Amino acid sequence: MSGPEIEAEPGTVYLVGSGPGDPDLLTVKAARLLEAADVVLHDKLPGPKIIDRLPEARREDVGKRAGGERTPQSEINERLVELAREGKSVVRLKGGDSFVFGRGGEEAEYLAAHDVPFEVVPAVTSAIAAPAVAGIPVTHRDHASSVSFVTGHEDPTKPESTVDWEALAATGGTIVVLMGVGRLPDYTDALLDADMAPETPVALVERGTWPGQRVATGTLETIVDVRDAEDISPPAVTVIGDVAGTRESVVDFLQNEYGAAADAEPGAEE
Numbered sequence: 001m002s003g004p005e006i007e008a009e010p011g012t013v014y015l016v017g018s019g020p021g022d023p024d025l026l027t028v029k030a031a032r033l034l035e036a037a038d039v040v041l042h043d044k045l046p047g048p049k050i051i052d053r054l055p056e057a058r059r060e061d062v063g064k065r066a067g068g069e070r071t072p073q074s075e076i077n078e079r080l081v082e083l084a085r086e087g088k089s090v091v092r093l094k095g096g097d098s099f100v101f102g103r104g105g106e107e108a109e110y111l112a113a114h115d116v117p118f119e120v121v122p123a124v125t126s127a128i129a130a131p132a133v134a135g136i137p138v139t140h141r142d143h144a145s146s147v148s149f150v151t152g153h154e155d156p157t158k159p160e161s162t163v164d165w166e167a168l169a170a171t172g173g174t175i176v177v178l179m180g181v182g183r184l185p186d187y188t189d190a191l192l193d194a195d196m197a198p199e200t201p202v203a204l205v206e207r208g209t210w211p212g213q214r215v216a217t218g219t220l221e222t223i224v225d226v227r228d229a230e231d232i233s234p235p236a237v238t239v240i241g242d243v244a245g246t247r248e249s250v251v252d253f254l255q256n257e258y259g260a261a262a263d264a265e266p267g268a269e270e
Contacts (some may be wrong), residue, residue, distance in 0.1 A: 008036040008089030013080050013111055015104045017097040017123025020130055021047025022209040022258070029120050034185040038088040041079065043071075045095025045235060047210050055066065060157045073103060077110040095235070096126040101151045103179050125149075127176045130208025130237040134215045135247045135254045138174045146173030152180020152238070165185075169194035174241035181206075181236045185224050191240070196220060201245035206236040213258035217244065
């Protein structure tokens with residue numbers, strides 16, 4: 001992550017999106033801030049190649065703890081304020097864009113409420129990047145004039161889901177679900193109940209732009225079985241809509257260094 005030096009102001013928190021995970025897809029500003037920061041607070045989603053480039057002495061893992069527990073958001077918020085008040089320049093590094101299902105908005109509000117200066121450094125969200133490197137455009141002149149981004153991991157304290165799957169099914173556009181592999185049966189059933197066609201193409205992009213990226217494809221009716229047969233696991237992005245079917249016409253010519261190029265088929269050998 002070399003480049004011209006940049007000054008990271010003492011006592012400032014930088015809410016930085018890392019992009020989908022490939023260090024080459026970091027913004028220039030993000031890379032410079034990572035070089036200059038006194039402390040980087042990160043979880044696992046920025047991707048191993050990015051995290052491994054950070055000196056251990058300057059990084060704090062605030063993602064999953066031993067035993068599978070997660071660092072509570074309240075502790076992360078308090079740590080950001082604590083470090084800034086010590087006069088340190090702090091990078092809060094999130095996967096994708098920190099303001100797209102990354103809780104960056106909550107952190108910004110907390111910092112402002114505690115009089116801590118901060119800067120937002122946008123990035124390419126994995127909702128767009130992961131499908132793109134798999135050969136899937138989220139919009140297409142012939143297939144989708146709109147795209148909806150949905151979280152598959154809503155606040156567990158909500159009494160019920162606030163996602164209107166019936167309305168999404170009626171748009172005729174692309175639906176991209178982040179962090180939704182575990183709940184795949186729930187929302188595919190909801191879309192089927194909303195009269196979305198069972199043959200609607202669906203793609204799962206696992207670890208988009210990470211080492212070992214995989215892509216599995218099916219239909220709204222079959223994708224759960226495909227997920228189970230291929231053992232697709234988080235982090236993964238779900239793409240629902242006709243655009244997912246366009247991959248078939250480009251995959252044989254698609255080149256990148258991210259992993260398997262061809263679609264995963266149930267029972268296929270890795």
